[in-house]
Amino acid sequence: MNFWPFKRNKSDSAAPARYRSLVRSKSDSAVKKVRAKFDSAQTTPDNRRHWANADSLSPDAAARADIRRILRNRARYEVANNSYARGIVLTLANDCIGTGPRLQMLLENPEINQAIEREFAAWAKAVDLPAKLRTLRMARAQDGEAFAVLFTNENLAHPVKLDLRLIEADQVTSPGAAAKVGSAEAVDGIEFDAFGNPKTYQVLKAHPGGGTGSTEIVPVPASSMIHWFRADRPGQRRGLPDILPALPLFAQLRRYTQAVILAAESAANWAIVMATTVPPGGEAAEVEKGAVQEIETEQNTAVFAPEGWKPEQIKAEQPATTYDMFKHEILNEIARCLNMPYNIAACNSSGYNYASGRLDHQTYYKSIRVEQAHCEAVVLDRILEAWLLEAVAVFGISRTGASPVQAHQWFWDGHEHVDPVKEASAQATRLANHATTLATEYARQGKDWETELRQRAKEISLQKELGLPLPNESAPDDGGDGDAEAAAIEDLRSRVEEIEDAIA
Numbered sequence: 001m002n003f004w005p006f007k008r009n010k011s012d013s014a015a016p017a018r019y020r021s022l023v024r025s026k027s028d029s030a031v032k033k034v035r036a037k038f039d040s041a042q043t044t045p046d047n048r049r050h051w052a053n054a055d056s057l058s059p060d061a062a063a064r065a066d067i068r069r070i071l072r073n074r075a076r077y078e079v080a081n082n083s084y085a086r087g088i089v090l091t092l093a094n095d096c097i098g099t100g101p102r103l104q105m106l107l108e109n110p111e112i113n114q115a116i117e118r119e120f121a122a123w124a125k126a127v128d129l130p131a132k133l134r135t136l137r138m139a140r141a142q143d144g145e146a147f148a149v150l151f152t153n154e155n156l157a158h159p160v161k162l163d164l165r166l167i168e169a170d171q172v173t174s175p176g177a178a179a180k181v182g183s184a185e186a187v188d189g190i191e192f193d194a195f196g197n198p199k200t201y202q203v204l205k206a207h208p209g210g211g212t213g214s215t216e217i218v219p220v221p222a223s224s225m226i227h228w229f230r231a232d233r234p235g236q237r238r239g240l241p242d243i244l245p246a247l248p249l250f251a252q253l254r255r256y257t258q259a260v261i262l263a264a265e266s267a268a269n270w271a272i273v274m275a276t277t278v279p280p281g282g283e284a285a286e287v288e289k290g291a292v293q294e295i296e297t298e299q300n301t302a303v304f305a306p307e308g309w310k311p312e313q314i315k316a317e318q319p320a321t322t323y324d325m326f327k328h329e330i331l332n333e334i335a336r337c338l339n340m341p342y343n344i345a346a347c348n349s350s351g352y353n354y355a356s357g358r359l360d361h362q363t364y365y366k367s368i369r370v371e372q373a374h375c376e377a378v379v380l381d382r383i384l385e386a387w388l389l390e391a392v393a394v395f396g397i398s399r400t401g402a403s404p405v406q407a408h409q410w411f412w413d414g415h416e417h418v419d420p421v422k423e424a425s426a427q428a429t430r431l432a433n434h435a436t437t438l439a440t441e442y443a444r445q446g447k448d449w450e451t452e453l454r455q456r457a458k459e460i461s462l463q464k465e466l467g468l469p470l471p472n473e474s475a476p477d478d479g480g481d482g483d484a485e486a487a488a489i490e491d492l493r494s495r496v497e498e499i500e501d502a503i504a
Contacts, residue, residue: 058235059233059234059235059236059237060187060235060236060237060238063236063238063239063240064188065173065188068144068169068188068238068240069170071144071240071241071244071247072142072143072144072169072170072241074247075142075143075144075241075243075244075247076142076143078243078247078250078251079142079243081254082250082253082254084250084253084331084334084345084346085243085246085250087345087347088243088334088335088338088340088345089138089141089142089243090138091340091344091345091347092137092138092141092242092338092340093134093135093137093138093141094134095344095364095368095415096137096368096371096372096375097130097133097134097137097375098130098412098413098446099130099413100124100129100130100133101130101133101372101375101376101380101410101411101412102121102410102411102412102446102448103116103117103120103121103384103408103410103411104117104408104409104410104411104448104450105117105407105408106407106408106409107407115395116388116391117448119159119160119391119395120384120387120391122158123158123160123162123387126156126157126158127153127156127158127162127163127164129164129383132148132164132166133375133379135166136148136166136228136379137371137375139166139168139169140228140229140230140239140242141241141242141243141338142241142242142243143168143169143239143241144169144229144238144239144240144241144242144244145169145227145228145229145238145239146166146169146226146227146228146229147166147167147168147169147171147172147201147203147225147226147227147228148164148165148166148167148225148226148228148379149164149165149167149203149220149224149225149226150162150163150164150223150224150225150226150382150383150386151163151164151165151224159394159395160387160390160391160394161390162383162386162387162390164226164383167203168207169238169239170204170207170208170209171203171204171206171207171208172188172189172190172201172202172203172204173188173189173202173204173208174186174188174189174202174217175215175217184196187237187238188238189201189202189203190202190227190237190238192237197222198222198225198227199221199222200219200220200221200222201219201220201221201222201225201227202217202218202219202220203217203218203219203220204216204217204218205217205218226378226379226382226383227378228374228375228378228379230242230374242337242338243334243337243338244337245337246333246334246335246337246338249330249333249334250334252330253327253330253331253334256326256330257327260318260319260320260323263317263318264316264318264319267314267315267316267317267318268316275309275310275311275312276309276310277309277310328342328346331345331346332345338367339363339364339367340364340367341360341361341363341364342360343357343360344360344361344364361415365415372410372412376410380410384408411443411446411447411448412446413446414444414445414446414447427441438453
């Protein structure tokens with residue numbers, strides 16, 4: 001392997017004199033050993049058990065095949081049986097992918113741009129690309145990684161026969177890989193070249209959990225495989241579930257909820273308990289020892305208890321007043337590993353005001369934009385490159401000029417503002433101050449500015465043809481009453497905004 005810089009003159013190999021003077025030889029007696037001490041590096045009786053599982057395994061060794069299989073199974077189980085886990089994963093996929101990305105070409109020829117955009121949108125609808133992308137994002141959250149194979153689907157209802165087949169991480173494996181840690185050339189189902197690039201993926205023809213027992217391997221070239229995962233450590237080549245740190249917390253939340261329900265049911269199952277009122281040493285009516293006496297009662301009847309006994313009800317202690325606080329804190333901790341605020345994870349904003357809701361959403365949507373950028377680089381650009389190679393032959397699109405793969409951008413669904421009036425006012429101010437562009441403002445809403453402006457031009461033309469007033473034109477004179485009413489409404493709106501800002 002050649003390392004940068006690739007070429008260097010022999011005269012440049014030696015360090016400059018001013019730097020060589022700073023280097024001391026190993027025999028220099030003046031060299032002193034520096035000893036540093038950190039509290040976190042000390043092992044004491046108090047922290048010994050806490051750090052017992054800390055290790056120095058490599059990324060491949062820590063995420064070997066059998067470990068990833070256990071984590072996948074537990075994450076899938078929790079998502080399938082825990083409504084909070086299912087809702088969080090679904091919300092993450094819906095916010096990240098939404099109704100699907102939209103392509104905008106940036107070639108010099110506008111006709112070619114429109115043709116590519118139109119045909120790609122039709123192809124994406126034919127293969128149901130948005131739904132497959134949402135499934136990929138959900139698989140990455142619970143399985144740790146998502147795989148999609150690019151293949152030819154002759155039955156596809158579109159001239160371009162490219163299609164995506166989603167496969168689970170269980171199928172990308174090597175026979176006997178559970179006992180192997182991995183090497184520089186291969187790791188559990190993936191073979192790499194000398195430069196560390198994926199070369200071939202080993203895919204099981206049938207899912208190992210399908211009960212067929214088949215271990216037949218189909219080699220898939222890297223050019224036909226999309227592998228989407230998040231590498232948390234340098235050199236990591238297989239993914240771990242995004243909700244991995246929250247799995248114990250999901251289990252604790254379910255156990256605590258079940259324990260509270262069981263305690264409440266146990267207290268409610270006992271309608272009446274007979275307790276003696278006789279002090280120790282006193283005499284009360286005899287009851288059979290070693291057995292629980294039951295007294296059947298009917299509605300609207302009087303019941304006489306034995307002498308010295310008084311009917312009482314068990315006081316229900318569950319759910320305690322701290323039940324809501326516990327669920328709030330544990331859900332907040334669960335959602336933190338996904339950069340998701342509590343009100344989105346719990347789908348409950350009852351404890352939020354306007355300012356705190358906006359602040360939490362800013363962090364969350366910034367994380368969503370990072371996820372979308374990663375999806376563009378790893379998934380969408382790969383799909384577009386393969387689609388263009390097929391479309392050039394099918395539609396005869398010219399390949400002159402800039403590369404179509406490079407001259408494009410993706411648009412995603414915009415996020416609605418909590419206060420549309422304030423957002424519209426801020427948008428108008430930015431445009432008036434030349435601090436933004438129409439392309440940027442439309443992109444915030446996930447729209448193509450060229451498409452929107454063409455549509456707006458058609459609407460304005462039709463309004464003029466029908467004699468309808470445009471939004472920026474004044475209405476017919478009504479004697480001044482309309483202007484006064486509009487001014488009063490605007491003044492009232494300004495006062496309401498001032499009050500809201502003061503409360504926030």
